[in-house]
Amino acid sequence: MREIDRRVQVRRRVFLRGAATAVPAVALAAAGMGISAEAAWAQDAETLKPHTMATLVRLARDIYPHDQIADVYYIKAVQPYDGKAGKDAGLRDLLEKGVAQLDADAQNRYKRAYLDVPAESERLVVIQVMTETPFFNKVRSDLIVSLYNQPDLWRRFGYEGSSFEYGGYINRGFNDIDWLPKV
């Protein structure tokens, strides 16, 4: 069967501002472009607090964890919130207060901010009390598109995206399955 190379290809621009501008995602990942309020991409936020940005990225990763996906994809999924919050005070409030609530619950349980709770299992305990809130539902439902609709990321899942420009799959493995039992 034709399998595809899932390695990230260093050929496209990444739309992150500040220090990250035009640096390929693979380089960012290698350079430890991590989830931190001190990171340039978080510091670069104009409306939301850097701590809020970093917490949203950590939350995004906890909601839809894929260990084969670098942080940069979660950052890209969350980053548009800053621009939108600049134009929408209601959204800004929802996100800032939602993060504050996450932090308050984490402080109660673990004596530290959500972002700094080291164990995923412990952060999930905090999320569980938030799942019915408009904040959680907004972030979760937005991520379904903002995370999974990044064409750069599809190959990591083995999805090949647009096919017509390659002539479809008629000569590229549409019927190449070779492991089924003979009946």
Add this chain to the structure above:
Amino acid sequence: MANFDLNDDGVVVIVGSGAGGGTLGNELAQKGIKIVILEAGDRNEIQDFVNDEWESFAQLAWKDMRATSGSWRVHRDFPNLPAWVVKSVGGTTIHWAGASLRFQEHEFKSRSTFGPIPGANLIDWPITLDELAPYYDKAEDKIGVTGTHGIPRLPGNNNFKVLQAGALKLGYKEIHTGNMAINSEPRAGRGGCQQIGFCFQGCKSGAKWSTLYAEIPAGEATGNLEVRPNAMVVKIEHDDQGKVTGVVYADTENGGALRRQKARIVAVAGNSLESPRLLLNSASAKFPDGLANSSGQVGRNYMRHTTGTVYGIFDQPVHMYRGTTMAGIVRDEARNDPSRGFVAGYELETLSLGLPFLAAFLDPGAWGRQFTSALDDYTRMAGMWIVGEDMPQETNRVTLDPEVKDANGLPVTSVHYDDHANDLAMREHAYSRGTAIYEAVGATRVIRTPPYPSTHNLGTNRMSEKPRDGVVNKWGQTHDIKNLFVSDGSQFTTGAACNPTLTIVALATQQADYIAQQMSQKAI
């Protein structure tokens, strides 16, 4: 190309350009009858289609606000998107998978076959399989259905091969790559299938039949057919005698300016959600409950098929997204066999989604590693869709929302749907059989996905022998107004265990013969 005057009262106006409207328009144009098709959406051609699920959805889908209620899970998951249909010239024939199956004989006789079912508003169709058979023949030839008229079937893709192997192991017999309106070899001026895999996003090769590039250009070439895109019909008008005289539409390319197109006949083909809405929004002093609604059945008996998806995950690759979306079928469960615990039957058909849509539809609302681990196994996943006959219920209905208005100031569609006990029993049976099929060939995990927004929308202007039971007669002519017709799936009396498009095309072809004959006799 024709260009008819707004005051030309000799034209037949068709509302909608999909399987029903596009077919009717071409058939009548071929007979020399002047046709104006008013299409609410834009005109996107093959070169405009994109192999990208969300971008294509933004380009083609009917996204106007709608409301929902009822026990169906679509109401919870997609409260403002009850249906996944197309707003563009060609209608949902751009999006459809191409499955083209005939009803079984008993599926035209639901009430007689099933007997009384509590809560179901069952009647028999006023036509039989024998009567419709010549039109099924014409329709299959016209749209080029594989496995009919000497047209070879399509080759099976990986997703089909998994379904086939599992189904054979369970002893199923009727398993094949379907009766598909997708060219397995060049035919009718269109090429053969390239196994592109984005059937739902508009076929980039044109191998799949669509009114957009089959019926409509053929009709336009006669000089008798004009298609006006961006023309959203808001009202059908009538005279003192109760005959329809034309329609008012919003020219949405020009700020929604209202235009009045006069007509000799109006045929409504706007899909089962919009067609009843238009009849209801056309209420007048003479017809206070809406046009053609003396029975009170306009908007009622909404059906959407009993659906659901089973995804199997295997220890080895499948790549289900490669090739046709509906790549094959198991028909053994389509029979009516009440010993299974429900009446009517269902088909199992392969289905695949790309990663973006799988994320959105696999288990709406779900999150965490149970969810993401399934997506991680994307390449090792196979998928099948359940298409079962659901029970018509009077209370499952399309109404006008009392509060929300659209851009033209008209009440939006509100869709209420409760699953019937028979629907639930059938879905459970189908989920179990689908699971068994995949487990028979080594699935390590099986996921039951709830129904997507409805692609098969049926029954809201149903066909009936007696005027008191439905909205239209066996030719789709409304019982109340003889120059007003319904030409889409809203005519369906019951839904049958198969995809509806072939039957819509057959009915529209039959209707064209009837309309032409009635016009020549000056009866309408």
